[in-house]
Amino acid sequence: MKVYSDIDGLTFAAMKGLMLHEATEHGLPVLDNSADSLRIQSEYGVFGIVDRGSNAIRIEVEADGPSNLHVLREGLVDHIIHFLPDLTQQIAWSDTVQEGLRPPNFQFAEVIAAERLCPSFQRLTLCLSKPEGFNDRAIHFRFVLPHQGNTDPEWPTLTANGSTRWPTGDKALHRPVYTLRAQRGAEIDVDVFVHEGGQASDWAIQVRPGTQVAVIGPGGGGVIDASDVVLAGDETAYPAISRIIESLADDVSGRVILLNHDMRKDYPLPQHPGLSVQTVGPDAFVTAVCAAASACTDGYVWIAAEAEQVKLLRKANAIEKHPKSARYLATYWTRVASESD
Ligand SMILES: Cc1cc2nc3c(=O)[nH]c(=O)nc-3n(C[C@H](O)[C@H](O)[C@H](O)COP(=O)(O)OP(=O)(O)OC[C@H]3O[C@@H](n4cnc5c(N)ncnc54)[C@H](O)[C@@H]3O)c2cc1C
Structure with missing residues (x-):
């Protein structure tokens, strides 16, 4: 799936400079770097820009599913807004983002087992409601945990420009990253290192099977190609x-x-x-x-x-x-x- 948004008031050269810098920083392959287009590969898919002339560009994002598309789109939007906040309102995607819906990479999972693996690790087994996309190249995710005392959490929603609106203040959500130690279809094992003062760590040692937990992901990593x-x-x-x-x-x-x-x-x-x-x-x-x-x-x-x-x-x-x-x-x-x- 591929989506785009046209943006005025941003030169191709300026945006290209930013994106090439990003590609170098993260070691991302540049698939096309021609006079009027730039395409970069990331672990989530391909993103790029096309020159529309007269200070106008088209930003494009292509991925194999809604979750990866969202991550790429959000990354691009966050970048543009970071450097040029005035452009926030201009970003309107070809597929029209459904403002207010949950981000496609957000889901609830059920804790189906929780046991001490060894003295310093608690193993949780979760059943994902949307296991698609988690594989050997996408082994990380975030728990999305309400702070203690927040019994009526607000979950994240999409904004019109494709980024995620996270609740703030008392409703802010804790989002530590974890690794899928193992995956068996929709079932995943997560090994949580038990340490003092950790919200996720404390939660993991007392959570009981049957509990629903929010997660966001997957994120990349996992496979190394070397001898x-x-x-x-x-x-x-x-x-x-x-x-x-x-x-x-x-x-x-x-x-x-x-x-x-x-x-x-x-x-x-x-x-x-x-x-x-x-x-x-x-x-x-x-x-x-x-x-x-x-x-x-x-x-x-x-x-x-x-x-x-x-x-x-x-x-x-x-x-x-x-x-x-x-x-x-x-x-x-x-x-x-x-x-x-
Ligand atoms: C890509 C990625 C993958 C990860 N995978 C795993 C995983 O599979 N299993 C896992 O256990 N962790 C993993 N982590 C690390 C985990 O996200 C952090 O340790 C996180 O801070 C734990 O959240 P918490 O809510 O328990 O602690 P927080 O509430 O974030 O922190 C509370 C306090 O605990 C301290 N703290 C945090 N981590 C540790 C620690 N390891 N030892 C001692 N003190 C600590 C902090 O400094 C802080 O003072 C991963 C991190 C990344 C970026």
């Missing part, structure tokens, strides 16, 4: 690392470096014949990842952890010199200092 890999992450990344390991062919080799804050080795990571696994504490993580990355010059380096660790790794020589197209660094959570710190 040598480094997979490195803290507890929050164990489910994603597990999912990636399961997608690797048997002849892939490499190293898995698990940061564990308590030096626990109880998370059931899948076995792989070509991967060695090392568990380290927070102080040894950066050094261990850099050593592994230095020995993996032609391979893929995948890293996900707390913001400070990722920041240190981003600046590390061994990671900086690794080709951008063969590395992934993601902040999975950010430590908020408590008053006693």
